[in-house]
Amino acid sequence: MTRNVRIQQVATPIGVVAIVFLLVVPIPAALLDVLLALNISLTILVLLTTMAIRKPLDFSVFPSLVLVFTLFRLGLNVASTRLVLRDAYAGEVISAFGHFVVGGSIVIGLVIFLILVVIQFVVVTNGAGRSAEVGARFTLDAMPGKQMAIDADLNSGLIDEREARRRRAEVAAEADFYGAMDGGSKFVKGDAIAGIVITLINLIGGFVIGMVQKGMSASDALETYSMLTIGDGLVTQIPALLMSVSTGLVVTRASADEDMGTAAARQITQSRTAMTIAGAAALVIAIIPGIPRLPFIVVGALLLGGAQIAGRRDRQEAAEGREPAPAAAPSPEQAAQALVEEMGVRPLEVLLAPDLVPLVRGDADNDLLGRIRLLRRKVALDLGLVMPPVRTRDSVDLPPSTYVIHLHGVEAARGEAPPGRVLALGEGLGHMPGTPVVEPVFGLPGRWIPQELGHVAEASGATVVDRVSLVVTHLSSVVTDHAASLLSREDVRVRNERLKEDDPSLVEELVPAVLGLGDIQRVLQALLEEQVPVRDLGRIYEALSMRAKTGTATEDLAEAARLALGDVIVSRCTDGGVLRVLTLDPPSEQLMVEGLRTREGGSQISLPPDQIEALMASLRSSVASVEEQGHQAALVCSPTIRPALRRLTVLAAPHLPVLSYAEVATTRVPIDTAGVVGIHAQQVSGGAPAPERE
Structure with a gap:
C-alpha cells in the first residue's frame, strides 16, 4: 500500500516533466503512436468519469487535469509537426486517421476536419467557457447565504461544530472549484485555437518543404502533406473535443444523488404525457406524403411503449405510497457513535x-x-x-x-x-x-x-x-x-489566542507564566456571576498581571479585575445618568469587617442569625422603596467586605449590584444616596424601619 502511494505521488510530476521534454526533444514515430493512443484513451476515461460523478466536487482535480491534458496535446502536436515536416511521415496512427477519414478525397477530409474544428471552437468550447464563468460568478455570490445557513443550523443545534466545519470547507472548495474551472475553460479555448494554427503550419509548411527541399511536384506535396495534416489534426482534435465536452458536463452538472446516466433516464421518462405526445407526433409525421415511414413508425412505437412502462411505474409507486426503501442497519461503530452523540x-x-x-x-x-x-x-x-x-x-x-x-x-x-x-x-x-x-x-x-x-x-x-x-x-x-456556567475553557482559549494576536507581550507575561487558562476561566466566571462584562480582556489581563504578583486567589484576582473595569461596572448601574446608591451605616459595616472570615471558597461574613435577618430585612425594604419610585440602585460598601457582602445580598436581592467605594471612585458620575442599610438603620428614602437588634 505504501509503495502504491509513493508511485501515485511521483507519477504525475514525472509525467508533467516528460511532457515538457516532449516539446523540445524529438521522438520516434513508434513512440508517438503509443502516446497518441494514450492521449485518446485517457480523454475517453475523463469523459466517462465526468458522466459518472454525482456532483462536481467529486472530480475536484478536473481543472488541473485540463491544463495537463492541454499541455500533453500541444506536446504531441509539436512532436507530430516535427516528424511531418522532417520525414513526411508521423507514424501509423496519424496515417490511418488521415486515410480513413479522407476516403480517397482530400477535399472531403478537409471539410470534415473544418467541421470538427467549428463544432469544438464555436459550439462546445464557447459554451463550456460561458457556463464556467457564470457558475463561478453565481457560486461566489451564493457563498454568504450558504455560510449564514450553516451558522443558522449550528446556532439552532441541528448540526454540531464538526459538521459545520465540514460544510464550510465544502462551500469553500466549491467556490475554489468553479473559480478554477473558469480559468481551466480558457485553456480549452486556447487549445482549440492552437490546434487550428498548428494545422495551418503543417499544411503550408509541408507544401513548401515538399516542393523546395524534397523535390516533389505541387500535386504530390499537396496530397502527401494534406493527408498527414488531416490525420494529425483529427488525432489531436478528437481528444480536444472530448475534453471540451467533459468540461461542459462538469460545469453544467448540478449536485445529485445519482450519476448522470441514471438521472437522465429517470428524468426524461418521468412524464408519461410528454412521451405519449412525442410518440403520437412521430406517427403523424410518418403519414405525411414523401416522408419515409419506417423510421418514424419505429421511433413512435418506442416512445408509446416507453409511455406505457412509465404509466405502470407511476401506478406501482402510488400503490406502494412511495415508501422509501428501508435503510441499511447501521454498523456497530456507527451505532456506538450515534449513542455517544x-x-x-x-x-x-x-x-x-x-x-x-x-x-x-x-x-x-x-x-x-x-x-x-x-x-x-x-x-x-x-x-x-x-x-x-x-x-x-x-x-x-x-x-x-x-x-x-x-x-x-x-x-x-x-x-x-x-x-x-x-x-x-x-x-x-x-x-x-x-x-x-x-x-x-x-x-x-x-x-x-x-x-x-x-x-x-x-x-x-x-x-x-x-x-x-x-x-x-x-x-x-x-x-x-x-x-x-456557560463560559467554557475553550471559549477562554479562543479569547486568549485572539488577544495574543493584538498584544502578545501582555499574554505571554500572564499565560502560562503566572496563571493558567483554568485560573483565567475562574476569574472571568466570577465577573460574569455579577454580570460584569468581560469584553475588555486587555484591561483584565493587565490587572491580573499586577495582582498575581502578590497572590493567585480567585477572589482577589476578580476584585482587581473589577477595579480595572470600574467605569464599565458603574455605567451599567446608572439610572438616567445618576448613580443611586444604598450605603451601610458605619456600625453595621464595622461589625461586618470584624466578622469577615477568609476561607478556601472565598471570604464570608460571620454574624449571628438575627443580625443577618435584620440586615436582609433592611435591604429588602430599601430596594423596594427605590423601585416604587421607578428607579434602580446599587449597594456600596468597603472593598474589604464587598465579595462577602455580595454573597449575603444575593439571598434578599439577587439582581442588586454591590459596588465598592474604590470602583465608584473611578468615575465622575453624579451620586444620589437613596437609602441607608444596616442592622439598626432607618431608611433615608422613606422606607420601613429595619428590625431592632435584640
Missing part, C-alpha cells in the same frame, strides 16, 4: 411542545431561530460571552403550549406560549378575554388574549408581547443569570 449534554436547549414547533420556522418577524441568532450577538456585545449554540427540538412529553429551557441538561426555566395568542402586560385587562398569568421573567401580571385583540390592548395602554419575543426574553434571562 445522543448521550452528550448540550449547554443550552429549548424544548417545545408539538403545537409550538411552527415557531422555529416562522416568518421574518416570528422566526425563533433568527431571533436566537440576534440574541447571541446581543449577549456577545453586552457581556463579552459567546453564547453556545442553542439546540431546539420538540418533545411530546410536554403539555400543550409549553416550552422548557434546559441548562446543561437540567431544566432552568419553563413557560407557556399558547398558539394564536399574544401576552398583554399591564393593569386593567380584566375586561378582555383570556387567561390571566404572571410574566415569567419580570413577574408582571398579564393575560393571554387572542392575537386579533392585540391592537385593542395596546390602545388601552397595555404592552403586547408576541410568543417568540416571550421565549427569547426568557432565554435571555436564563443566559444572563447563568453566564458564568
Whole structure:
C-alpha cells in the first residue's frame, strides 16, 4: 500500500516533466503512436468519469487535469509537426486517421476536419467557457447565504461544530472549484485555437518543404502533406473535443444523488404525457406524403411503449405510497457513535411542545431561530460571552403550549406560549378575554388574549408581547443569570489566542507564566456571576498581571479585575445618568469587617442569625422603596467586605449590584444616596424601619 502511494505521488510530476521534454526533444514515430493512443484513451476515461460523478466536487482535480491534458496535446502536436515536416511521415496512427477519414478525397477530409474544428471552437468550447464563468460568478455570490445557513443550523443545534466545519470547507472548495474551472475553460479555448494554427503550419509548411527541399511536384506535396495534416489534426482534435465536452458536463452538472446516466433516464421518462405526445407526433409525421415511414413508425412505437412502462411505474409507486426503501442497519461503530452523540449534554436547549414547533420556522418577524441568532450577538456585545449554540427540538412529553429551557441538561426555566395568542402586560385587562398569568421573567401580571385583540390592548395602554419575543426574553434571562456556567475553557482559549494576536507581550507575561487558562476561566466566571462584562480582556489581563504578583486567589484576582473595569461596572448601574446608591451605616459595616472570615471558597461574613435577618430585612425594604419610585440602585460598601457582602445580598436581592467605594471612585458620575442599610438603620428614602437588634 505504501509503495502504491509513493508511485501515485511521483507519477504525475514525472509525467508533467516528460511532457515538457516532449516539446523540445524529438521522438520516434513508434513512440508517438503509443502516446497518441494514450492521449485518446485517457480523454475517453475523463469523459466517462465526468458522466459518472454525482456532483462536481467529486472530480475536484478536473481543472488541473485540463491544463495537463492541454499541455500533453500541444506536446504531441509539436512532436507530430516535427516528424511531418522532417520525414513526411508521423507514424501509423496519424496515417490511418488521415486515410480513413479522407476516403480517397482530400477535399472531403478537409471539410470534415473544418467541421470538427467549428463544432469544438464555436459550439462546445464557447459554451463550456460561458457556463464556467457564470457558475463561478453565481457560486461566489451564493457563498454568504450558504455560510449564514450553516451558522443558522449550528446556532439552532441541528448540526454540531464538526459538521459545520465540514460544510464550510465544502462551500469553500466549491467556490475554489468553479473559480478554477473558469480559468481551466480558457485553456480549452486556447487549445482549440492552437490546434487550428498548428494545422495551418503543417499544411503550408509541408507544401513548401515538399516542393523546395524534397523535390516533389505541387500535386504530390499537396496530397502527401494534406493527408498527414488531416490525420494529425483529427488525432489531436478528437481528444480536444472530448475534453471540451467533459468540461461542459462538469460545469453544467448540478449536485445529485445519482450519476448522470441514471438521472437522465429517470428524468426524461418521468412524464408519461410528454412521451405519449412525442410518440403520437412521430406517427403523424410518418403519414405525411414523401416522408419515409419506417423510421418514424419505429421511433413512435418506442416512445408509446416507453409511455406505457412509465404509466405502470407511476401506478406501482402510488400503490406502494412511495415508501422509501428501508435503510441499511447501521454498523456497530456507527451505532456506538450515534449513542455517544445522543448521550452528550448540550449547554443550552429549548424544548417545545408539538403545537409550538411552527415557531422555529416562522416568518421574518416570528422566526425563533433568527431571533436566537440576534440574541447571541446581543449577549456577545453586552457581556463579552459567546453564547453556545442553542439546540431546539420538540418533545411530546410536554403539555400543550409549553416550552422548557434546559441548562446543561437540567431544566432552568419553563413557560407557556399558547398558539394564536399574544401576552398583554399591564393593569386593567380584566375586561378582555383570556387567561390571566404572571410574566415569567419580570413577574408582571398579564393575560393571554387572542392575537386579533392585540391592537385593542395596546390602545388601552397595555404592552403586547408576541410568543417568540416571550421565549427569547426568557432565554435571555436564563443566559444572563447563568453566564458564568456557560463560559467554557475553550471559549477562554479562543479569547486568549485572539488577544495574543493584538498584544502578545501582555499574554505571554500572564499565560502560562503566572496563571493558567483554568485560573483565567475562574476569574472571568466570577465577573460574569455579577454580570460584569468581560469584553475588555486587555484591561483584565493587565490587572491580573499586577495582582498575581502578590497572590493567585480567585477572589482577589476578580476584585482587581473589577477595579480595572470600574467605569464599565458603574455605567451599567446608572439610572438616567445618576448613580443611586444604598450605603451601610458605619456600625453595621464595622461589625461586618470584624466578622469577615477568609476561607478556601472565598471570604464570608460571620454574624449571628438575627443580625443577618435584620440586615436582609433592611435591604429588602430599601430596594423596594427605590423601585416604587421607578428607579434602580446599587449597594456600596468597603472593598474589604464587598465579595462577602455580595454573597449575603444575593439571598434578599439577587439582581442588586454591590459596588465598592474604590470602583465608584473611578468615575465622575453624579451620586444620589437613596437609602441607608444596616442592622439598626432607618431608611433615608422613606422606607420601613429595619428590625431592632435584640
